[in-house]
Amino acid sequence: MKSLFDSEAFTEILERLTNLEEGMEPQWGKMSVGQMVWHCQVPLKVGIENKVSRKKPNPLIRLLFKNSMYSDKPWRKNLPTSPLAKARDTKEFTAELPVLHELVKEFHAVKDRKEWNPHPIFGELTAEQWGQMQYKHLDHHLTQFGV
Known part of the structure; x- marks a missing residue:
């Protein structure tokens, strides 16, 4: 499975981001392309910040x-x-x-981090799982907009 920590998958995502255009319509869902780009920033920030969550995973x-x-x-x-x-x-x-583009780069840059705090929703994840989850989330939404 692809991971945002893999160089090829990382480069693929950056290239696909360059194919997004203002006004693109989703193939499913209700988000605009601007809302989707903002939405994709949130899980990347969670991974980059690596904060301890006070909330227990459901x-x-x-x-x-x-x-x-x-x-x-x-x-x-x-x-x-x-x-x-x-x-x-x-x-x-x-x-x-541009914010999403930079967050993808920042997340890729933490690939060698040794300690990951639990994800606020999914709990304990390995570094491999973090990278896979981020790739899959971005892939899902880029596919949603046909790129």
Whole structure:
């Protein structure tokens, strides 16, 4: 399975980001391209910041989604979104895209980190799982917009 920590997958994601354009319509879902770009920043920030979460992971969510995070099988369309990552207002695509681009680079740069705090939703993850999850999330949304 691809990981954002792998050089080839990292380069692929950066190239796909350059194919996004303002005004693109999603193939499914309700987010605009600006909202999607903002939404994709949230999990990258969680991984980069590596903060200790005060919130305990929900075992039901973990059970339902964790295994699907680490398989080559694509995610279902229209999966529920964490309230923290839900874009409720308009997001300016041209302002958000460079931020996402830099966050992808920053996340890739922490690939050699030795200690990872538990994910606030999915709990304990290995570095390999963090990289796979981030790739799969970005791939899902870039596919949503046809890139």
